[in-house]
Amino acid sequence: MDTSEFVIGQRWVSHSDTALGLGIVTDISGRRVTLGFPAADEERTYAIDNAPLSRIIYQIGEDIETFDGKRYTVRAVDDIGGVLMYYADDGSDNLAEISEVKLSSLVDFSAPHQRLFAGQFDRNGAFRLRMATAQHQDRLRASSAQGLIGARTQHLPHQIYIAHEVATRYAPRVLLADEVGLGKTIEAGLILHYQLHTSRARRVLVVVPDSLVHQWLVEMLRRFNLRFSIIDRGRYEAMEDFAGLSDEEDEDLADADENPFESEQLALCSLDFLMSSEQAQADARAAGWDLMVVDEAHHLAWSPEAASPEYRLVEQLAAASNGLLLLTATPEQVGVASHFARLRLLDPARFHDLEAFREEEQQYEIINRVVSRIRDLGIKGISDEDRKALRDWLGDELDALMGAHEPEQAVIDALLDRHGTGRVLFRNTRAAIKGFPERHPLPTALPCPELYREGGIDRGIAGLTPETVVDEEQWLAEDPRVAWLEKTLAGLKPAKVVVICAHAATAMALEHYLQLRAGIRSAAFHEHLSLIERDRAAAYFSDTEQGAQALICSEIGSEGRNFQFAHHLILFDLPANPDLLEQRIGRLDRIGQTETIDIHIPYLQGTTQEVQYRWFDEGLNAFSESCSVGVAVHDLVAGQWQAAIDGQIDQLPALLEASKSEAERLRILLRNGRDALIELNSCRPEVAHALISQIETEEESAQVRDYMMDACDILGVDVEDHSEHADVLRPGEQYQAGHVTEMPEDGLTVTWSRQQALEREDMAFMSWEHPLVTGVMESVTSSGLGKAALASMTVKALPPGTLLLEALFTVHCPAPESLQLSRYLPVSPLRLLVDVNGRNLSATLPHDRLNDMCSNIRRRTAQAIVPQIRPQVETMVDHAENLAEPHLEPLRKSALAQVREVFGPEIRRLEAMKKVNSAIRDDEIGFFREQLAAAETALSRASLSLEGIRVIVTA
Known part of the structure; x- marks a missing residue:
């Protein structure tokens, strides 16, 4: 490029920084040229020899815009002393003379061929990366494993099934009620990850007990790469301080948002904090959510006569959220009324009458038998009697269900939905899930000290924790349990031991005693500690070298915490509630526990403690096996139990016999009735294993690493080998900040192996769904990188100078995000290879083969070639667009069919329930009809978009 090419007043564009807009030559001095960029209000000086600039010359028929915003169509072009004069019209017959000096500096060369003509083209590698990105995105979006690949978790069938079944729904509202230790938090995390990854949800609120806030924060980040922000009293106090600052002190802080819930996409807060602040409650309600999660939801008290303040608040928040996940204890542990209260939060239209719900439960066993026969024999193989029962239950809707793609599953889903807890309740039992350790109860009878007998506190409820009503020094000295x-x-020693007792005061006293008097390393863990203090205690306990041997926990303080790396549990006292006993054991007895759990049970002879031990052991078998019927049994034998703990020992044999009998009866009833019906819907093993196989197929392939290695090369990221399956990624000399999100300045150690990621938490687990990988893909597709490229190729069969155009098309469908149309109409990349005569050579020269044959052209040579081949390129672009157009209609029809298949059943479901439930409003049904209509309209406007071109010149 020599000096004579530059003339003051000419318009050029920088192909290294397109954000500068259209530049104008303002000075030429020696071997340097200076351009002003009005759009960016900047001035740049370049060495003429290697200036990254391209001359902008608009062609006849192209639209131009002047600096005052007027638009014209070019009709003729004249070169006057090196500066172009355009003769253009604005739709009238009069031609205007417009010097290029007057052109607007705001330009957008978004079309691939426009970028090519403007000199904004890349090397072959960038085009290959763009093509690969589109192909991988389309493949992943069509995969049944989408959304489930990126979590740092084991592939457990029941968790994978629930996550997929729930997360693929629009605005899911479900109750996750797996038995203790089956991983409800992981299930919720998988659902959140899927919904956020697929853009089905953008705003999420998680509400948990105060003791679990930090655990949720860490778990969501470590396992799912979800960065939640904690909203608490400190956040509000800081906001009040900011609002009080003057403009001079800090203008930005003074303008802080008034509603912190609106400023966060992923918000985490405690229910305790919300209950303490009416302002926070109002802000949380006003913010609006795509999805809300409530942990430990069984603590929300409700009855037909009254609801607790906590329940009413969650009910209001649930109404302000499209989706809702409730994590709760198993239904039989909380009672029918409490269970109904949870369901009422999820679907008030379906669950609006407690008595009707009680009556409905009596039908479960009958429905279960029919469902089992449908699964075994198929819908056509069932008896006339069963068919009549289906008609009675489902009415005219049965005909539509029989015509569904999978009629058996459609009928079963409808039965579960109309006549059970349907698709809103997921509950897996330990009996159905393999892999749990054995439990080994180790009771020790100890003499009751006179200290307790004299005070009469060895009987009644007080007898369970008599130490709480006497002097601390006295019971520490005289209670033989100490x-x-x-x-x-x-x-x-040195085995790790978890000690659980009912009260924080007991935990603190024991920890103090063991630490200072017995010389045993221990840590206390109770509700009076702050979250940070609790985390420190847990970390001190988990340290295998210098950590505590014993963790002394209170009942409330340990709720929701998991310590499966230990296998010794000491129950310093016993709770009155069988559910609490199961929760205590569940701190260790969880999936992932590899050892038999030794449960040490010291109790005082001849006291309430001995009665309670024998009731749990002989009446419920609650130490040796998971017990989900304990609360129900307790309710049935409450009188006998109370008499026994009050000292009427003659009542104990009858209590034990009645409890044993009732426990067995309830277990059989649950197995044949509600449990079986719910479990049909909670894990379909064949579906779960197919999903796991799909995930493992993605992981076993080296595609994600190969893709990232190519991307790192193009984007300037250096890669160093770390160890087997692991690398270190660091920004290199050519790296441009912001190109790769989630890339720390000092680099990132990554592993491509799930097993290694589970063992090494210090390594980032690289998958197609890690934010760094999705960030690279987003960076490629949203930028101009690889949109246009020029290459050379030598083929004996083609004469030198022959031109080919490789084009990448994707589907473009502008629509509101809430419609989530990408579920039905993915990007569907279409690759075409054409020549100047319009011949389609795509099959003759596939993309991979063509890549091997192409080589880069030096930029200076390429810049000289582009103006010469512009007419042929424009012709080939037209040919490619004509060949691509017929591919759109089949995709559009398929998407329309899927949309109708999703919204249609929901509309029919609401219409069917409205006939028996006046609480269902017409506007609820109308909402889904409007969504369907809007989706159909948007899909009818879908079009193909040219996303990239590579022009190949034969040598």
Whole structure:
């Protein structure tokens, strides 16, 4: 490029920084040229020899815009002393003379061929990366494993099934009620990850007990790469301080948002905090959510006569959220009324009458038998009697269900939905899930000290925790459980031991005693500690070298915490509620526990503690096996139980016999009735294993690493080998900040192996769904990188100078995000290879083969070639667009069919329920009809978009 090419007043564009807009030559001095960029209000000086600039010359028929915003169509062009004069019209017959000096500086060369003509083209590698990105995105979006690949979790069938079944729904509202230890938090995390990854949800609120806030924060980040922001009292106090600052002190802080819930996409807060602040409640309601999660939802009290303030608040928040996930104890542990209260939050239209719900439960066993026969024999193989029952239950809707793609599953779903807890309740039992350890109860009878007998506190409820009503120094000295604890811990050393007792005061006293008097390393863990203090205690306990041997927990303080790396549990006292016993054991007895769990149970002879131990052991078998019927049994034998703990020992044999009998009866009833019906819907093994196989296929392939290696090369990221399956990624000399989101300045150690990621939390788990990988893909598709490229190729069969155009098309469908049309109409990349005569050579020269044959052209040579081949390129672009157009209609028809298949059943469901439930409003049905109509309209406007071109010149 020599000096004579530049003339003051000419318009040029920088192909290294397109954001500058259209530049104008303002000075030429020696071997340097200076351009002003009015759009960016900047001036740049370049060495003429290697200036990254391209001359902008508009062709006849192209539209131009002047600096005052007027638009014209070019009719003729004249070169006057090196500066172009355009003769253009604005739709009238009069031609205007427009010097290029007067052209607007705001230009957008978004079309691939426009970028090529403007000199904004890339090397071959960038085009290959763009093509690969589109192909991978389309493949992944069509995969049944989408949204489930990126979590740092084991592939457990029941968790994968629930996550897929729930997360693929529009605005899911479900109750996750797996038994203790089956991983409800992971299930919720998988659902959140899927919904956020697929853009089905953008705004999420998680509400948990205060003790679980930090655990949720860490778990969501570590396992799912979800960065939640905690909203608490400190956040509001800081906001009040900011609002009080003057403009001079800090203008930005003074303008802080008034509603912190609106400023966060992923918000995490405690229910305790919300209940303490009416302002926070109002802000949370006003913010609006795509999805809300409530953990430990069984603590929300409700009855037909009254609801607790906490329940009413969650009910209001649930109404302000499209989707809702409730994590709760199993239904039989909380009672029918409490269980109904949870369901009422999820679907008030379906669950509006408690008595009707009670009556409905009586039908479960009958429905279960029919459902089982449908699954075994198929819909056509069932008896006339069963067919009549289906007609009675489903009415005229049965005909539409029989015509569904999978009639058996459609009929079963409708039965579960109309006559059970339907698709809103997921509950897996330990009996159905393999892989749990054995439990080994180790009781120790100890003499009751006179200290307790004299005070009469060895009987009644007080007898369970008599130490709480006497002097601390006295019970520490006289209660034989203390000396037994010290001796037992010494004998178990160095094994980790979790000690649980009912009250924080007991936990603190024991920890102080063990630490200072017995010389045993221990840590206390109770509700009076701050979240940070609790986390420190947990970390101190988990440290295998210098950590505590024993963690002394209170009942409330340990709720929701998991310590499966330990396998010794000491129950310093016993709770009155069987559910609490199951929760205590569940801290260790979880999926992932590899050892038999030793449950040490010291109790005082001849007291309430001995009665309670025998009731749990002989009446419920609650130590050796998971017990989900304990609360129900307790309700049935409450009188006998109370008499026994009050000292009427003669009542104990009858209590144990009645409890054992009732527990067995309830277990059989649940197995044949509600449990079986719910479990049909909670895990279909064949579906779960197919999903896991699909995930493993994605992981076993080296595609994600190969893709990222290519991307790192193009984007200037250096890659160093770390170890087997692991690399270190660091920004290199050519790296441009912001090109790769989630890339720390000092680099990132990554592993491509799930197993290694589970063992090494210090390594980032690279998958197609890691934010760094999705960030690279987003960077490629949203930028001009690889949109236009020029290459050379030598083929004996083609004469030198022959031109080919490789084009990449994708489907473009502008629509509101809420419609989530990408579910039905993916990008569907279409690759075409054409020559100047319009021949389609795509099959003759596939993309991979063509890549091997192409080589880069030096930029200076390429810049000289482009103006010469512009007419042929424009012709080939037209040919490619004509060949691409017929591919759109089949995609559009398929998407329309899927949309109708999703919205149609929901509309029919609401219409069917409205006939028996006046609480269903017409506007609820109208909403889905409007959504369907809007989706159909948007899909009818879908078009193909040219996303990239590579022009190949034969040498």
